[in-house]
Amino acid sequence: MISLTINGTRTEVREGTTILQAARFLEIPIPTLCYHPWLKPFGACRICTVQVQRPRGYELVTACNTPCEEGMVIQTDTDHVRQARRVVVELMMARWPNVPIVQKLAAEVGLEKPRFISEMRDEAPDACILCLRCVRICEEVVGACAIGYEDRGIKRKVVTPFHEESEACVACGACAHVCPTGHMKFEPEDYRGKPPEFLLGPNTAIHVMTPQAVPKVPRIDRESCIHFKTNGCQKCVEVCEAKAVNHEMTDQELEIEVGQILVATGYDLFDASVMAQYGYGRLDNIYTALDIERMLNATGPTGGQIRLKNGQPPRAVGIIHCVGSRDENYHRYCSRVCCMYALKFAHLIKERCPEAEVYNFYIDMRAFGKGYEEFYSRVLHEGVNVIRGKVAEVVQAGWSKQEEGTLLIRCEDTLIGKLREIPVDMVILCNAIEPRRDAERVARLFGLSRSPDGFFLERHPKLDPVATSSDGLFVAGCAQGPKDIPDTVAQASAAAARMLATIAKGVVEMDPVRAEINEEYCSGCRVCNALCPYEAIEYLEDKNVSRVNSALCKGCGTCVAACPAGAITGYGFSDLQLHAELEGLLAVR
Amino acid sequence: MPYRVHCMVCAGTGCVSNRSLEVRDALENEIRKRGLQDEIQIVTTGCNGFCAVGPLMVVQPDGIFYQQVSAKDVPLLVEEHFIKGRPVQKLLYKPPEAAAPIPKMSDIPFFKHQRLIALRNRGLIDPEKIEDYIARDGYQALVKALTEMTPEQIIEVITKSGLRGRGGAGFPTGVKWQKVRQAKGEPKYIICNGDEGDPGAFMDRSIFESDPHSVIEGMLIGARAIGARYGVVYIRNEYPLALERIQIAIQQAREYGLLGENILDSGLDFDISVTRGAGAFVCGEETALIASVEGRLGDPRARPPYPAEYGLWGKPTCINNVETWANVPPIILHGWEWYSQIGTERSKGTKVFSLVGKVRNTGLVEVPMGITLRQLIYDIGGGIPGDKKFKAVQTGGPSGGCIPAGMMDQPIEYIAPDGKREARDYLDLPIDYESLTDVGSMMGSGGLVVMDEDTCMVDVARYFLAFTQDESCGACTPCREGTKLMLDILNRIVDGHGTMDDLRALEEIAWVVKQTSLCGLGKTAPNPVLTTLKYFRDEYLAHIEAHKCPAHVCRALNTYRIDPVICVERGHGCGVCRRECPEKAIFGEKNQPHRIDQTLCKKCGVCVEVCHFNAVIVE
Amino acid sequence: MPKLKIEDLARIREQARRATLLREGAGRVKITVHLGTCGIAAGGRNIMTAVLREIEERNLHDVLVTTSGCAGLCSREPMMTVEVLGQPPVKYVDLTEGKVKEIFAEHIVGGKIADRYALAVGSERVM
Structure with missing residues (x-):
């Protein structure tokens, strides 16, 4: 430990502590500019100058990078220090008079009237003040070294090599993050290729999906994480006290033996940009329902406010139902949940933007559930305009100055029998609920059937909506078909109960009609494995024979017929039994 | 047949650019023509220092100093001095207002008052011949350091001698060596700072050109004292002749086994590489120099840590100026008492x-x-x-x-x-x-x-x-x-x-x-x-x-005035200034006093230059 | 070139001793061979050659040789002046190569002036 005195206060610090760190520990303020806690101290700006006592006088040193020595006597606020800081800031003001952080420093050091004007004066408020933080972070933390300096002295500039777009840049935005003036700008694009003034998705490589996520733990996005691009950074590892961050983690494949499976793999949303006439992804201020859900959420990017891209609240909003549903060209089915959430949106928009006009464009209003119709009435009374008719297209308006940026919804109002053009500021598309993109693969994996609309097939639409044609295999939720939350919960509980019942029984009743493989005759050719529609045949490697899982076997007889060795018997339908039946029938006179 | 005359022709950059090599070539031709090539040796040396009167030549053993020699003087020189033994009067050095020239170099005041330690070999050796250096006690100090002294003793001698860094900061050299010796890290480095960026300074250049081995020997002794393995000579690129000579010297030292492994069977391993500067004055600063050697941008960095602890490639490094290194061998050879008697209380040598x-x-x-x-x-x-x-x-x-x-x-x-x-x-x-x-x-x-x-x-x-x-x-x-x-x-x-x-x-x-x-x-x-x-x-x-410049250098503050008396009586109102003035600011007639219109005068000073009669007064 | 040993350094230094001293203008003995027109005509060049040969054969390192013009006494050429450090110069006249040999043996190496060949001891001051 080293003992030293700062401003008359004695203190002890560990070896290697800098004067700035010691002062901060004692809560003695020292102004800084180029210093940043993530970076090695550089000493470029010289603002953090302090005075150190020496045997024959004093010396001015920079606090950020001078290590404490035993017996040091430091003063941070003498006349000399104040004069030095004031002149240094004055030198900066001569060059960058309008940069907010420089002006703030000027106020801090008591500089009232800067005397000088530099030949290289830059009046921009976001001028580069040569603090060199961007270059340092790119080199020390990110490890990409994509920017550097050119020229020397007063002509020094921060540039990319040869002024060309840097190939080494990994677009992490670290430079913009530490830039004190905003000279370094980071312009990320969200997945739609649009520069988001507010991002509807996560905006850092390590993030918690939403504050209401379950489980509420951070995850690292491999695509944008700096460590995966340059092997540098790992600041998250440094700051995590629990040492919980591990970049080496990979997906693990686990093998678990189970008796029953519940498939609840959910849904995907219809990609509204396919319907080009609605302008999603092409025009501004056109959102899908999920986007708006995020925006309306109190923990979302706008804090629950409805905002256009320019930050203003909309004057009029159009909500278009049945985008991709009830459509001969895309999905013929109804997505069930959209009408109600569209009305919810209308209600909330009216609540949060009372001045806004809201238009719902629908085909049929499906308010089938408990309290749903009443809610619809309420919404109508709140002044929401409902227009029965499919929307033909959404275009940019703009004949007059007032309409600039406005969207125009062209539709047919079938109730009044007219074509209408309605100017709105924002359009919300209620896009259809679709089966998951990988539904076919999952179906094949489990031996599930699918209904014509692509969702998994239940055993009976009325009498058995949770089971499938395979025993022990259940389906619940939107994997089976679009449904809202109460219905999903009900279905899931039912499936769980069914599964528990089987477990509680302890035994599985099997159909006597089933197949069995004679292991003596089986040669392990495995033809039957692939043929079984119920995936009921497994292959035993050590014995090189196949075996029928009686619990799954439905006794369809496919394997019996297919087995080249004749090793499989269908109980109740063996050759002997069939012969006996035939003889019995033929014996009757 | 032994040579009876050594003719030392100065071949420092100054004299070379004044065609001293032509003089050398003419000398060799003339000597051969006269059949004297076995008696007279022509030696090219480094800079003698009296650059104002180059190209220089010193004829030994007579000690006669010739100045401003050109190739066409050579036949006369050979005839008169080498054959007849009569120094050529018109080429001797003559101080202004003196009656007679001063033939002997040791009598010329410029040389008489000097005391050569770092430049001890100047003008006496061919810098491109290691044998010449060895002949003048070269590498004897190294022998002494390797065989009779421990590293600690070497540092003690340097410290007691009072040698201070000659690069300008004046840091006690022995103290620096001790710091590097004690620092932790391997391998240790030695750097010779030959960047010499000060405009008009050419001390280090002269040492490189006249006596490069003195630097090498100094670095070797330093390597022994500090425990360094590698040395770097950092020389600015604008010194092509110095660069050539130090490279030749290093090459010859290597060939003789004085650089490399197990030098003089002492177990010392040390070798030197040369790095050229790239045109930045700031690279004379030690941390910027190190950055330059490492191939990085030549920006200085904050200290601490000092290069003695964290220098080239992060290892302890001792950086000293060229002149400092050149002083080391004599100190070791003649002792610290000898050195500390020269100079003052605080500044020795x-x-x-x-x-x-x-x-x-x-x-x-x-x-x-x-x-x-x-x-x-x-x-x-x-x-x-x-x-x-x-x-x-x-x-x-x-x-x-x-x-x-x-x-x-x-x-x-x-x-x-x-x-x-x-x-x-x-x-x-x-x-x-x-x-x-x-x-x-x-x-x-x-x-x-x-x-x-x-x-x-x-x-x-x-x-x-x-x-x-x-x-x-x-x-x-x-x-x-x-x-x-x-x-x-x-x-x-x-x-x-x-x-x-x-x-x-x-x-x-x-x-x-x-x-x-x-x-x-x-x-x-x-x-x-x-x-x-x-x-x-x-x-x-x-x-x-x-609004005046007392020395009349700052033209904007000068006032130019024509003295009417001089203009008429001496100059007869010649009107040259009137014609030459770019601003047409001078008025006057022939045979009349001319005058300058101050409102038009742009103070360019042309009139002063063209007036043959010094009639224009600058105030 | 082979790697040097410590002895080699001393050896090179010794070998170059003559050149070193010469360049410093230091030597124990200085011989001036007079080579004015009269001197040359009388055979002074041969005397010069003889002197240099003596130096080489006797392996002398501390003898400097220089020339001068006419000394004034043309009738007694070839002449040479021998100056031993600390002693007045001695002029030797009517030289032949044999006499040069003897003068070397007696005076330069032996230290005793060869009177019979000497004109005078001491001389007028020269520049």
């Missing part, structure tokens, strides 16, 4: 100075510390030409200060004559503002520019500041912005637009730049300004308040 400017005998001299300015300028330098009044000497180049005429009898050494430490010394650091303006005689790296009454001190400060401002790396705010603003103020002052506010601002900025800059360049850049402000404040005031 000798120093090489480049004596330039308004002085008759410009060139390179090595003198004991403690010599006074008067001795340097008048005894060695031959005084100010034209009998002008001596004004001041600028020492240490752009980092240096000035010594005014009033201090002419003070001994020159590392500390100021009033006893206060001023040069950057690691043991004690620069003091408070009051004594900073007290800056006195400061040695610097050895550049000495003599100035007479026709020099404007404000312009001198501006000249040096323009240099450092251009060479600033731009990393830290005070140096980058401050030097430029100071330069702007000085430009305003010499243009006649300066105000007293400007002067106050100039002093304040200078103080802040000196106190808060990151590296030595910034910390010393204001020195010319501060010292001229201290000793020649009246000149600044004249520029600002009276």
Whole structure:
């Protein structure tokens, strides 16, 4: 430990502590500019100058990078220090008079009237003040070294090599993050290729999906994480006290033996940009329902406010139902949940933007559930305009100055029998609920059937909506078909109960009609494995024979017929039994 | 047949650019023509130092010194001196206003008052022949260091001798060696700083060109003392001849096994590589130099840690100036008592100075510390030409200060004559503002520019500041912005637009730049300004308040006036000035006194130059 | 070139001793061979050659040889002046190569002036 005195206060610090760190520990303020806690101290700006006592006088040193020595006597606020800081800031003001952080420093050091004007004066408020933080972070933390300096002295500039777009840049935005003036700008694009003034998705490589996520733990996005691009950074590892961050983690494949499976793999949303006439992804201020859900959420990017891209609240909003549903060209089915959430949106928009006009464009209003119709009435009374008719297209308006940026919804109002053009500021598309993109693969994996609309097939639409044609295999939720939350919960509980019942029984009743493989005759050719529609045949490697899982076997007889060795018997339908039946029938006179 | 005459032809850069090699070739031809090639040896040496009168030649054993020799003088020279033994009078050195020439080099005042230690071999050896160096006790100090002394003893000798860094900072060399020796890290490095960026300085260049092996031997001894494995000679790219000679020397040393492994069977492994500079003055600063050697941008970095602990490639590194290394072998060979008897109490030994400017005998001299300015300028330098009044000497180049005429009898050494430490010394650091303006005689790296009454001190400060401002790396705010603003103020002052506010601002900025800059360049850049402000404040005031330049150098402040009497009586109103004036500002008729219209005059000074009768008075 | 040993350094130094001293203008003995027109006509060049040969054969390192013009006494050429450090110069006249040999043996190496060949001891001051 080293003992030293700062401003008359004695203190002890560990070896290697800098004067700035010691002062901060004692809560003695020292102004800084180029210093940043993530970076090695550089000493470029010289603002953090302090005075150190020496045997024959004093010396001015920079606090950020001078290590404490035993017996040091430091003063941070003498006349000399104040004069030095004031002149240094004055030198900066001569060059960058309008940069907010420089002006703030000027106020801090008591500089009232800067005397000088530099030949290289830059009046921009976001001028580069040569603090060199961007270059340092790119080199020390990110490890990409994509920017550097050119020229020397007063002509020094921060540039990319040869002024060309840097190939080494990994677009992490670290430079913009530490830039004190905003000279370094980071312009990320969200997945739609649009520069988001507010991002509807996560905006850092390590993030918690939403504050209401379950489980509420951070995850690292491999695509944008700096460590995966340059092997540098790992600041998250440094700051995590629990040492919980591990970049080496990979997906693990686990093998678990189970008796029953519940498939609840959910849904995907219809990609509204396919319907080009609605302008999603092409025009501004056109959102899908999920986007708006995020925006309306109190923990979302706008804090629950409805905002256009320019930050203003909309004057009029159009909500278009049945985008991709009830459509001969895309999905013929109804997505069930959209009408109600569209009305919810209308209600909330009216609540949060009372001045806004809201238009719902629908085909049929499906308010089938408990309290749903009443809610619809309420919404109508709140002044929401409902227009029965499919929307033909959404275009940019703009004949007059007032309409600039406005969207125009062209539709047919079938109730009044007219074509209408309605100017709105924002359009919300209620896009259809679709089966998951990988539904076919999952179906094949489990031996599930699918209904014509692509969702998994239940055993009976009325009498058995949770089971499938395979025993022990259940389906619940939107994997089976679009449904809202109460219905999903009900279905899931039912499936769980069914599964528990089987477990509680302890035994599985099997159909006597089933197949069995004679292991003596089986040669392990495995033809039957692939043929079984119920995936009921497994292959035993050590014995090189196949075996029928009686619990799954439905006794369809496919394997019996297919087995080249004749090793499989269908109980109740063996050759002997069939012969006996035939003889019995033929014996009757 | 042994040679009876050695003819030493100077082949330093100065004489070479004045065609001394042609002289050598002519000599060789003539000697061969006369059949004397077995009796007379022509040797090309490094710089002799008396560059004002080159190309030079010294004929030994007679010790006759010839100056301004050209190839066409050679036949006469050979005939008269080599054959008939009569020195050629017209080529001998003759001081101005002297009756007779001084034939012998040892009698010429320029040489007589010098004491050669670092330059001990100059003019006596062919720098491209290692045998010549060995013949003059070369590498004997290394033998002594390897066989009779331990590394600790070597460091003790260097420390006791009082040798201080000759690059300008004057840090005690033995202390630095000890620090590096004690530092942890392998391998350790030795660097020879040959960047020599000061404009007009050529001490280090001369050592490389005349006696490169002295540097190599010094580095070898240092390697033994410190425990270093590798050495780097950093030489600025603008010195092609010096570069060539040091490379030849290293090559020859390697061939003789004096560099490499198990040198002289002592177990010492050491080799030297050469790195060239790339044109930045700031790379004379040690951390910027290290960055340059490592291939990085030549920006200095904050210290601590000092290179002694964390230097080249992160390892302990000892950096010393060329002249410092050249002093090491004699100290080891002759002992520390011998060395410490030369010089003053605090500054031991000798120093090489480049004596330039308004002085008759410009060139390179090595003198004991403690010599006074008067001795340097008048005894060695031959005084100010034209009998002008001596004004001041600028020492240490752009980092240096000035010594005014009033201090002419003070001994020159590392500390100021009033006893206060001023040069950057690691043991004690620069003091408070009051004594900073007290800056006195400061040695610097050895550049000495003599100035007479026709020099404007404000312009001198501006000249040096323009240099450092251009060479600033731009990393830290005070140096980058401050030097430029100071330069702007000085430009305003010499243009006649300066105000007293400007002067106050100039002093304040200078103080802040000196106190808060990151590296030595910034910390010393204001020195010319501060010292001229201290000793020649009246000149600044004249520029600002009276709008006059006392030395008439700052043209914007001059007034040009034609003396009507001289113009008519001597010049007969010739009208040349009227015709030559680019502004058509001069009026007059033939045989009539001419006059200058001050409102039109742009102060270009052409009229002064073209008037044959000196009728134009500058005020 | 082979790697040097410590002895080699001393050896090279010794070998170059003559050149070193010569360049410093230091030597124990200085011989001036007079080569003015009269001297050359009388055969002074041969005397010079003889002197140099003696130096080489005797392996002398501390003898400097220089020339001068006419000394004034043309009738007694060829002449040479031998100056031993600390002693007045001695002029030897009417030289032949044999006499040179003897003078070397007696005076330069032996230290005793060869009177019979000497003109005078001491001389007028020369520049």
